[in-house]
Amino acid sequence: MTKELEGKTALVTGASRGLGVHMALRLARGGALVAVNYASDEAAANETVRLIEKEGGKAFAVQARLGSEVAARELADKLDVELTARTGGNRLDILVNNIGGGDYGGIRDTDEAMYDQMFDNNVKGPFFLTRALYERLNDFGRVINISSTGARLTDPSIIVYTMAKTAVEAFTRVLALELGKRGITVNSVAPGFTAGPTNDYIVNDPVSAKQVTDITALNRFGQPEEIADVVYFLASSAGRWVTAQHIEASGGFRL
């Protein structure tokens, strides 16, 4: 049976660890050839590729520490080479701007370096990567930006994260109008607290874990596969009429 994303190409940024691994796995399971981006941990990126290949999928690792225009252009150049070798062209169907996060803090704890890092990871990275890949994106393709429930919260302890992820959502909405002319959908997916390396220290501490689950409607942590499923929905034909949307996958965190 032909898989839904057979013949499609995808790039998932930050797919050597955390949620990105599962997004890459899910898209590959759907038949896409997946570029697994990482910043420095080549072995971990190769492990993502190995997991995909073990399931019969197709993937390759591609290094770039995103957050600047130069890095975005370098990644686009590397993709040209890798995609052309595998598909005969440099076209991309699905771009998942997943990198993000940074050092959290309130206004009094946040110095300029922390502020810049937060905006570089969450805003500048996705913006300039999308710009670098603009012409390479196929008509009827997908751009999926990973935001956070943090974009909706009013929590002074994550002020810059909220500012940055709110910018991601503005980026999503405006880009959707522009790329809509080419049939490309642009959406953001906002995870809540999800099990994985970023949150192990909370998940594994019963007191902290309970604080999170007590204010989550579904009363548990999300699983990375549950975020990947939403990304897959948007990438698949089932998501073809959804654009400019912000979809929270948080189990109902802090309603």
Ligand SMILES: NC(=O)c1ccc[n+]([C@@H]2O[C@H](COP(=O)([O-])OP(=O)(O)OC[C@H]3O[C@@H](n4cnc5c(N)ncnc54)[C@H](OP(=O)(O)O)[C@@H]3O)[C@@H](O)[C@H]2O)c1
């Ligand atoms: N985890 C959650 O519960 C949660 C909740 C809400 C929102 N989110 C959002 O979901 C996204 C993924 O979160 P996560 O927790 O899975 O993140 P993570 O574990 O910190 O992601 C790490 C991955 O990103 C790569 N990476 C980091 N900085 C990079 C850069 N500048 N350029 C390229 N790759 C880079 C790492 O590569 P190396 O291995 O090479 O370092 C690794 O593959 C983020 O946008 C985050 O804000 C996550």
